[in-house]
Amino acid sequence: MxxxxxxxxxxxxxxxxxxxxxxxxxxxxxxxxxxxxxxxxxxxxxxxxxxxxxxxxxxxxxxxxxxxxxxxxxxxxxxxxxxxxxxxxxxxxxxxxxxxxxxxxxxxxxxATAALEARRAAPDSSVLSFGARHVHPSIATVVERNALLAGLDGFSHVAAGDQLGRTASGTMPHALMICFGPGNQEDAWRAFDEAVDEDIPRIALCDTYDDEADEAIRAAELGFDSVRLDTTGSRRGDFRHIIRETRWELDAEGHEDVDIFVSGGITPETIRQLRDVADGFGVGSYISNAxxxxxxxxxxxxxxxxxxxxxxxxxxxxxxxxxxxxxxxxxxxxxxxxxxxxxxxxxxxxxxxxxxxxxxxxxxxxxxxxxxxxxxxxx
CATH class of the missing domain: 3.20.140.10 (nicotinate phosphoribosyltransferase)
Structure with a gap:
């Protein structure tokens, strides 16, 4: 086939x-x-x-x-x-x-070498492999096993996890948010929280329709302990500034414990640029397409x-x-x-x-x- x-x-x-x-x-x-x-x-x-x-x-x-x-x-x-x-x-x-x-x-x-570069760029941060979608599915386990070998904290591919005896990581895509439509982000986040096993981290995707800081505060008020920013490159502007602004507004609203996780075109260079303002990173094609x-x-x-x-x-x-x-x-x-x-x-x-x-x-x-x-x- x-x-x-x-x-x-x-x-x-x-x-x-x-x-x-x-x-x-x-x-x-x-x-x-x-x-x-x-x-x-x-x-x-x-x-x-x-x-x-x-x-x-x-x-x-x-x-x-x-x-x-x-x-x-x-x-x-x-x-x-x-x-x-x-x-x-x-x-x-x-x-x-x-x-x-x-x-x-x-x-x-x-x-493994590319993954180690990402790992060494932020030794104290959470770094996950998100790159399986960029390669032929028959080698997804090769990607994820060697991302782990280099010290990454996890990966996203379910079947690779089955082969490796490890649980895949990941919470929600933009598709989930879009299925609920503009202005209904809370409904999407609640559906996730009510349906998904309690062992899965509560990380809300917060950049689908509105300002990242605004969506992050709304997710935090629902009890999510982390937010993920995956802002499209064409709309991103100064990503570091967006992350800092989101952090500022979360803190101002009393959500100092809510972590910020970022993904989308992440490389070791961007990790080094953002590691002081972001708590974790999802690295995709830099690793899988090494x-x-x-x-x-x-x-x-x-x-x-x-x-x-x-x-x-x-x-x-x-x-x-x-x-x-x-x-x-x-x-x-x-x-x-x-x-x-x-x-x-x-x-x-x-x-x-x-x-x-x-x-x-x-x-x-x-x-x-x-x-x-x-x-x-x-x-």
Whole structure:
């Protein structure tokens, strides 16, 4: 019914670029299937521009059942160069999996990195992922899981929540308000309050018809503990001024405890501009439509000997986190830096997934790594 590649095609290696199937045909015809070491990298050397490594669980499940050994950075690790994953085994075991493997890692890592930028822009504020509507619904869980990995407080997609075992966030859209019509905002808010489970936060949307401050006061008088401003860009003007005015009028009417939540075109830059006047943020397309990390997979060793194409660093490598937060890359048979922490961990052994995937542990790792390497620390 939908234009979605079936899961079976991914598992079987049909979700691939055609030239990998041609490569299989040529190697099998020639009777060649060398033992190789292949590495996934974005940059060969450290750049200082850190990104979040994500998509590891899906990558591991893809490689499960194949005669390979795989090591990788743990999910949530920040990196700025060098390999993030190493695959060892007969090349024909994983040749056709490259396209899907890179897709799993590239897209998830880009989303997680963008979400971490939003998180770091307002460490003490509530930040939610509202971007599932901007992507194909088949990858909504990818978006929301990696938003959580980066430390966001929640997300809006119900089916993703079902898969992740977490409850989706969100209260009301403008459509609810419009269904009741101009001047009837109180009727819409009351209907919501009376119908929706009491565990759902009482956040009233307050910018549909009238002045934001006026609607916010009216919602607060009905007992709502928060308001959301999602003013259309064409009508917004100075959004910071609108928020400050709303805060002022709420306080003047004795509603100091009513929080202001904002959404609509929010980016890390706007979060930094508004974090002193808003209590929370809904971030959409900045996260869901983040550019994928440009990973590539390259053979770096063949039959025990260093080998690589031009522009790639040959030889099997290890990666380390140094005490000063640096990301160090070295040949695997050379000693690592003094007091350096080796980052590669076993992911797959003889085709069996040996790593555990704990989302909460990955969330803690990303947060700790962000502090350690100073991710967006000066912004």
């Amino acid at each position: 939908f234009d979605i590649v079936p899961e079976s095609a991914i598992v079987e290696g049909r979700a691939t670029d055609a030239y990998f199937l041609r490569t299989e045909e040529a190697l099998e015809h020639a009777g060649r299937n060398p033992e190789v070491v292949a590495e996934v990298t974005a940059d060969q050397f450290a750049t200082g521009a850190f990104e979040v490594f994500a998509g590891v669980k899906d990558a591991a499940n893809l490689l499960a059942g194949y005669d390979v050994d795989v090591d990788a950075l743990p999910e949530g690790t920040l990196f700025d160069g060098g390999p993030v994953m190493r695959i060892e085994g007969p090349y024909l075991e994983f040749c056709r999996l490259e396209t899907s493997l890179l897709g799993f890692l590239s897209h998830a890592s880009g989303i 550019d994928p990390v440009d990973f590539a997979l390259d053979i770096v060793e063949i039959e025990g000997e260093p080998a690589a194409k031009k522009g790639k660093l040959s030889g099997k490598k290890s990666v380390y986190r140094t005490p000063d937060g640096g990301h160090h890359v070295a040949l695997a048979d050379e000693p690592g830096p003094t007091d350096g922490e080796s980052l590669f961990e076993p992911l797959v052994r003889d085709g069996e997934v040996v790593a555990e995937f704990d989302l909460d542990a990955a969330i803690d790792r990303a947060a700790a790594d962000a502090r350690r390497v100073g991710f967006r620390a000066t912004e």
